[in-house]
Amino acid sequence: MLFSIPRLTIAALVSGGAANAAYSIASDDDIKSTAAQVAWDLMQYYKGNESGQTPGILPGPPPDGDYYWWEGGAMWGAMIDYWHLTGDDSYVNVTTDALLWQVGPNKDYMPPNVTASLGNDDQGFWGMSAMLAAENNFPNPPADQPQWLALAQAVFNTQAAPDRHDDTCNGGLRWQIPLSNNGYNYKNSIANGCFFNLGARLARYTNNQSYADWAEKTWDWMRSVQLMDDNYNIYDGGHVEHNCTDINKAQFSYNNGVFLLGAAYMYNYTNGSDIWHDRLNSLVNATISTFFPESIAYEIACEEHMSCTTDMLSFKGYVHRWMATTTVIAPFTAPIILPVLQTSAEAAVATCTGEDNQRTCGFSWKTKVYDGSHGAGQQMNVLGAVSSLLIHETKAPVTNSTGGTSVGDANAGSRSDHFDNYHAPPTAGDKAGAGILTFVVLAAAVGTFGWMSTGI
Template sequence: MYTTSSVVAATALLGAGAAYAAYSIDTVADIKKTAATVAWDLMQYYHGNETGQTPGILPGPPPAGDYYWWEAGAMWGTLIDYWKYTGDDSYNAVITQAMVHQAGPNRDYMPPNVTLSLGNDDQGFWGMSAMLAAELRFPDPPPDQPQWLALAQAVFNTQASPERHDETCNGGLRWQIPWSNAGYDYKNTIANGCFFNLGARLARYTRNKTYAEWAEKTWDWVEGVGYITKDYQVYDGAHVDYNCTDLNRAQFSYNNAIFLLGAAFMYNYTDGSPKWRDRVDGLVDGAIRDFFPDGVAFEVPCETNMTCTTDMLSFKGYLHRWLAAATTVAPFIAPKVLPVLRSSAEAAISTCTGEADGRTCGFQWAKRQYDGSKGAGQQMNVLGAVSALMVEHNPDYVFVTADSGGTSKGDPNAGMNSKQYNPGELPPVTARDRAGAGVVTAVLVVSVVGTFLWMSMGR
């Protein structure tokens, strides 16, 4: 199925089996070798390039499989990073097929078959992966196919549409897109974080100030409603029925990291604005304080009692990837960030000793041993952590712009004519939608800083 360096590395370790006690990240060569094998093992969870399967998605949603649509979008972004960091192009054709196929008929990452589990955050993750492809000069699709920059612009434009914004809570995006979805009454940080992140990056890439204005407006709203505190705690969200005053104070690492990376891009776009520098600094300090106890990534709301959903089991990888990426556009944070990323990655690979192959990765990195928790998210976490170490060693890991080497074709009007799933206009409900919706409406109780509602769980 795959025929380049990743296969070679994986095959070599297969022979070693359980005798191979742990990976190494001591040298650049070790980092690449470890990343190649972790990437190979991650891709064993993907079947979309097999006969009769749907390109682009991981098995799911429940009960058909463990994974919701958004997580595959996040996985392709992880693998784009892996390609740029290491130079291994083994998965490039699969990535392109997946991301083009899932763009949907309107080329906006709103495919009708995921309607009943489609949130602004879900769409946003696919849009951010497309944006990453444009910024890192991932090979462009054929000219007759959707282009990376245009896809990112389409996602942004659909989310900037008046249909997505209302006067409840004085603004902000809702979690869900269709009004009929469970969770439509919740305005959460990750949905607004995806929009903010895309706006900041599009502003820098295109130099179009409208994107920056939206990013500013989104930050101001999130801060004003209390989702980001003066101490840079980043809370999960609140309900419109309470005017967003019933704050869910759960702190997930990806909420901090998505705003941190967006703020770093705004710092870069504004040529070092003191306001954005302060925000970047504050979020970095908050991330290290809240999510890296003893220098190892720890997902507080779920890992404390191991009440993690499948979604949460992938958050550490985004934390590592986005912190590393932020150092390239806001280099002043590197002395704080890079040592923590390394100590955390060392702990991460120490969990990769599980199952029959002796190298399956776990989730509880602080234990420094395999904990029996395995899956695409766990592998993606370790791949993100290991690959991100290359940010110090690969000078080609650069976020380009339209004026500094970018090749992806854009369309500032992309997504303008997309259907917004207004009442009476919902696409037909499929069997897969019904299966996913049944799980979406399940109640999850997690004990951290008190009991909080399932809306904070991402699904």
Template structure:
């Protein structure tokens, strides 16, 4: 596996027989796309030490402040999802065993993507990202784990089921998931678009995969909630969140690209599941128009909340990775969108490759794709993941990549409709936190908020 990766990485930098620093991408050449994506993936994985002695399988170093540029648990799950798509698009199996081991190590004591080690910072969006990664594994027929370990589909179902239980007891703001899972966490009084978007996305995909309408009904209710409360406005702009103390009227109108992506892909799955419903077709089109208007100035993906002055948190550097991957997947489920989406992904990929021109190796990727070859000076897992993702999506028109599978079209992951039932899913039933719990959780969550509060006010990290 490793020789293949090294060969691809080396090939990506040989131009005219000479080794060059910046990445050279030929956007119409599938071999070039695969080589460049492999190189960026290789550099991204240098941040991961979970498969080394003393490392924790499945997670990146962190969280801050030790090390100061560490990563929260959710981004590790998101990275594995990106690498599953990387394998699916490129065929490169170099990381598949590491992906499988990393996800399975983090499934938690009840196989619901809620390991107790992360209970002091567990958000519904955090759990949701790991659930969506498991769903991607099922939809792509990623290598199945041994039968004594939870299947990909059952993990996705467990995440959905535990979150559905939390939703069932919510009355404040008329429903909606809270940002944080546990009462003792700072942010438990905040309801946001990404937590609810992950639940909506997962429900829509489970409905399509299993043909079980219960999932679709929950997804539909979540759509109705976010529009009724105003976190998605009449122009399909999606805002970050609001507090329950105000009945969710104090809407924080900061916009992030991953919110658009997670709701767009969910809507596309609902369109596909409903066999071309005119309602969901209109919603897909409207979300896509809003996405283009806000996040694609000059056709290049742009993180409007923080990219202008590079005031991004570590998490925000990764948001374009999910937006571009989910846009690409939308083209399978709502086929008319491909003609609209691919020009944006093409222009963004060319620009992203040019921005991979910095660092000690001369090819480190930054966030500011619109700046061309002038590296913006930032580096990290998020920047590498975003560049890798948008680049490999351009294999769509050049290779034979099939749509997401279902259990009727070749999906082999076995499900469990009752997955997650062993979890303590009801936040009200959780025993009161100890003083130590409150202090530890407060410190960790405060660290997440301090750098962002000055720029944006309350928001989902």
């Protein structure tokens, strides 16, 4: 494994904050101050710590609120990184409570109340946040509660089960888990990317080759069905009834990001092997070329016409965070990635001049002005972009042999529900979701958006 840490100082790259912006990122102290305020504003969207509300989730799912279950899990990952990078422990307790509340009866992030829209990607995002907690030595839960590493292993083990990897399309994970859910007949990049990402990280953390074998197998499957093409473009997915040959070529930044970070972990786990060096290098270049025009994060599938779903409005922050971590565990990428993240973060904070508080952050960063689009995803994006500028102050994510304290369970998830007989009654939200899916498929027929992994 590789443990060297890049010391490319972000401050040396700073060219100054944007004019009229509410925030500055001109020094590490400024970055921490800005991140603290952005984090506080993000947490105002969270109601789970209020009386009568459900811990762990953002308001939703539709029609009860804008957000699906998975985005809560993603947000706690952002808050764990915020704690790790800034040292601010203000949100440790609420983050811990949130991550534990949603584990479900089998401690595998499959709570029964979200079954009607439960995807492998949804479960995967909660699992990746638990994995991040283990890697960052986030304070461990009480001994009588599920532990971070064991939760990540439970998610991985349920997704590695034979019933999740059938022979259609010669392998790969389906998008949805219960067979009655809309999207069960779709195999997509984000579901397989989360699984690949977890496998690579568990391999490095535990030094267990079986996790790495699954990661290799998943990467090879993505390439074989051309969801990842020869130029490292990553496309959304394909349907099993077409043997995944009807590829929807919509591209979303979080697909690239989740595979990029996983590839970095495989590079580290294999002690800098040539094959993972080349794969990672190619994926870094493709990601920057596609999603960072003029070095500013841009969601190419929807940003031009502002047709992004609530889910898509949160992707930029994950990519910033994952690319920043990549520079620590694969240091050769730092000179390529860090200047891009700096420029993008400068554009991001320049948008934070909106609404009555004159510091609400927007979604589209390329114009460097507030665009009127605000929400948890938009705040999370800027938090990820800003806090990641402190990556040069951190050490590599820990492992079992380098100071990791989280307790694992190699058999976690073995008692999980496989939903063989699950048939949920349609709720108003499910009916609305089905209508949206129908629209998306019809749009594909006329060459508009195509099928997208929207979390519904």
